[in-house]
Amino acid sequence: MKLKTKDVLTLAELSSKEFLGLIDSSITLKKELKKNRNKPILKNKTLTMIFQKPSTRTRVSFEIGMLQMGGHAINLSSNDMQLSRGESVEDTAKTLSRYSDCIMARVYDHRLLEKLSEHASVPVINGLSDSFHPCQILADFMTIKEKKKKLKGIKIAWIGDGNNVCNSMIYGAALSGVDMSIATPKGFEPEKTVVTESKKLTNIELTTDPFIATKNADVVVTDTYSSIHNNDPKRMKKFLPKYQVNSKLMSNAKKNAIFLHCLPAKRDQEVTSSVIDGSQSVVWDEAENRLHAQKALLAALIYA
Numbered sequence: 001m002k003l004k005t006k007d008v009l010t011l012a013e014l015s016s017k018e019f020l021g022l023i024d025s026s027i028t029l030k031k032e033l034k035k036n037r038n039k040p041i042l043k044n045k046t047l048t049m050i051f052q053k054p055s056t057r058t059r060v061s062f063e064i065g066m067l068q069m070g071g072h073a074i075n076l077s078s079n080d081m082q083l084s085r086g087e088s089v090e091d092t093a094k095t096l097s098r099y100s101d102c103i104m105a106r107v108y109d110h111r112l113l114e115k116l117s118e119h120a121s122v123p124v125i126n127g128l129s130d131s132f133h134p135c136q137i138l139a140d141f142m143t144i145k146e147k148k149k150k151l152k153g154i155k156i157a158w159i160g161d162g163n164n165v166c167n168s169m170i171y172g173a174a175l176s177g178v179d180m181s182i183a184t185p186k187g188f189e190p191e192k193t194v195v196t197e198s199k200k201l202t203n204i205e206l207t208t209d210p211f212i213a214t215k216n217a218d219v220v221v222t223d224t225y226s227s228i229h230n231n232d233p234k235r236m237k238k239f240l241p242k243y244q245v246n247s248k249l250m251s252n253a254k255k256n257a258i259f260l261h262c263l264p265a266k267r268d269q270e271v272t273s274s275v276i277d278g279s280q281s282v283v284w285d286e287a288e289n290r291l292h293a294q295k296a297l298l299a300a301l302i303y304a
């Protein structure tokens with residue numbers, strides 16, 4: 001599958017067919033890998049990865065994903081690049097485009113990604129910004145499809161901070177006909193434009209009550225209250241105890257509901273240990289699926 005878009009910065013660049021196609025390709029790539037039948041579809045292709053912020057899953061899954069497809073990834077901490085000495089994003093984008101077939105960047109400010117995308121002649125992938133985390137959502141919807149065997153008609157309850165992961169999840173829901181109910185404290189809602197655009201395609205409910213959000217939910221999701229770009233300890237008071245995913249809140253969802261968290265998690269803050277380490281949690285499959293989902297994305301962007 002080849003995508004129409006050059007870059008994936010939010011998920012909104014994708015058509016519904018492309019999004020669902022990527023989820024299916026991810027599942028196929030996972031099966032092939034498990035049977036030792038992965039093919040070198042990106043032989044001799046290279047990915048440059050810029051990290052302004054720390055990462056475990058994103059870095060390792062992109063690097064190993066490229067390796068498994070016969071390609072190579074180069075990790076660039078932005079501190080070690082001339083970017084840190086004032087070289088412009090424009091010049092960085094043009095330079096990296098002359099060496100590599102794709103650029104992945106994790107940045108503080110989403111506008112930096114937009115600049116990279118504007119000036120790079122090769123595809124640019126968002127590996128997390130202050131506003132979006134599209135690769136996470138590909139893996140999350142892949143996990144939901146694996147566990148629930150379908151996407152359309154599923155209800156997701158998002159609990160806590162309406163953050164970067166939440167924004168991309170709303171786009172994912174809109175592209176796949178999934179309903180979302182989002183419970184956040186006042187002032188922590190997801191981005192208005194994302195909600196307004198997505199409401200045209202699926203049901204997106206905003207509430208301050210986690211028990212309204214989890215009612216009839218097939219999937220319960222939360223994320224840290226202290227994102228890498230926003231770690232003021234005073235924020236905690238706004239979320240606890242009301243927005244913690246604990247056994248009582250989980251039992252308000254459907255009996256067979258699954259629990260997702262992009263990780264890293266702060267146990268006994270946004271989620272209790274009993275939930276994240278309990279039988280409804282699928283967070284390790286979700287983390288593994290970053291690898292498969294990103295391989296599908298890389299193949300669809302680079303492999304013509």
Ligand code: CP
Nearest residue numbers: 055056057058262263
């Ligand atoms: N979920 C996620 O993006 O993890 P990392 O910050 O470890 O990459």
Ligand code: NVA
Nearest residue numbers: 163223227228263264
């Ligand atoms: N919302 C979190 C996700 C980390 C993967 C953050 O931005 O830090």
